[in-house]
Amino acid sequence: MKVIHLTDIHLTLNREQKIFDxxxxxxFDFVCEEICRIKNITEIELIVISGDITHNGDIDAYRxxxxxxxxxxxxxxxxxxxxxxKSNFNIAVTEEKxxxxxxxxxxxxxxxxxxxxDTVVEGEVFGFISKDxxxxxxRKMIKNNECNTAIFMHHHAIPVGTPIVDxxxxxxxxxxxxxxxxxxxxxxxxxxxxxxxxWHYNRMTTCVAPAVVSQWLPGxxxxxxxxxxxxxxxxxxxDLSITSCIY
Numbered sequence: 387m388k389v390i391h392l393t394d395i396h397l398t399l400n401r402e403q404k405i406f407d408x409x410x411x412x413x414f415d416f417v418c419e420e421i422c423r424i425k426n427i428t429e430i431e432l433i434v435i436s437g438d439i440t441h442n443g444d445i446d447a448y449r450x451x452x453x454x455x456x457x458x459x460x461x462x463x464x465x466x467x468x469x470x471x472k473s474n475f476n477i478a479v480t481e482e483k484x485x486x487x488x489x490x491x492x493x494x495x496x497x498x499x500x501x502x503x504d505t506v507v508e509g510e511v512f513g514f515i516s517k518d519x520x521x522x523x524x525r526k527m528i529k530n531n532e533c534n535t536a537i538f539m540h541h542h543a544i545p546v547g548t549p550i551v552d553x554x555x556x557x558x559x560x561x562x563x564x565x566x567x568x569x570x571x572x573x574x575x576x577x578x579x580x581x582x583x584x585w586h587y588n589r590m591t592t593c594v595a596p597a598v599v600s601q602w603l604p605g606x607x608x609x610x611x612x613x614x615x616x617x618x619x620x621x622x623x624x625d626l627s628i629t630s631c632i633y
Contacts, residue, residue, distance in 0.1 A: 387498055388428060390421055391618040393436040393577025394597035397447035405441060406611050410599045413615045417598055418454050432493050433460050436577040437467025437540030448478035456486055463491045465502050467540040467578060468511050498622050499530040505541040505556055513541025513556040520561060527569040536573035542594050543574060546581040549607035566590055582630055591626055
């Protein structure tokens with residue numbers, strides 16, 4: 387199973403508005419074109435978007451996002467980040483019939499179970515998974531322990547070495563990582579850090595995907611970005627592999 391992992395698109399209120407001199411719509415449009423090209427080369431079973439779809443939660447930005455995602459004609463899971471507004475996203479989703487979005491934010495085939503978890507704390511930049519959400523996640527792990535499990539979320543669980551984002555990491559990451567180790571979870575994918583990283587944590591692969599909008603320069607504690615952008619293609623085969631597509 388091949389999955390495309392997008393994160394941190396940061397669509398603004400209109401196409402002319404830029405973030406640090408980067409136009410997020412141009413990047414997102416290019417990424418969608420690339421996904422179409424890749425689909426012609428290899429089968430893509432699922433797309434996961436791990437948060438910060440928009441920069442300020444504008445309804446029109448969500449409408450644009452949904453229109454572009456539906457045009458790809460691939461099932462997709464849309465997870466929200468700290469820049470998103472759940473109420474506005476839900477309004478946009480209910481306005482039109484969306485055939486490919488997976489409302490449960492879960493996906494399962496014969497070999498893999500894809501789960502998502504909410505890490506957003508309303509009004510805060512850092513992440514935290516509530517006790518109830520952790521308990522629900524554990525129930526799902528137990529229920530599906532006959533197959534491999536991957537988890538996607540917005541906030542990164544392990545520091546990437548860039549202080550400007552590591553200050554706003556998932557605050558209770560140890561609880562999550564301990565739970566994942568207990569149930570032999572194979573993969574955790576996240577965004578938020580705008581700093582691509584891959585770790586092998588015991589028997590698990592943990593990965594922060596490159597942001598669609600732009601990356602922070604590694605190691606900085608002030609605002610400095612790289613214009614590079616991209617996404618990951620994850621091959622959930624017996625030998626899990628990740629291809630980072632950077633442009």
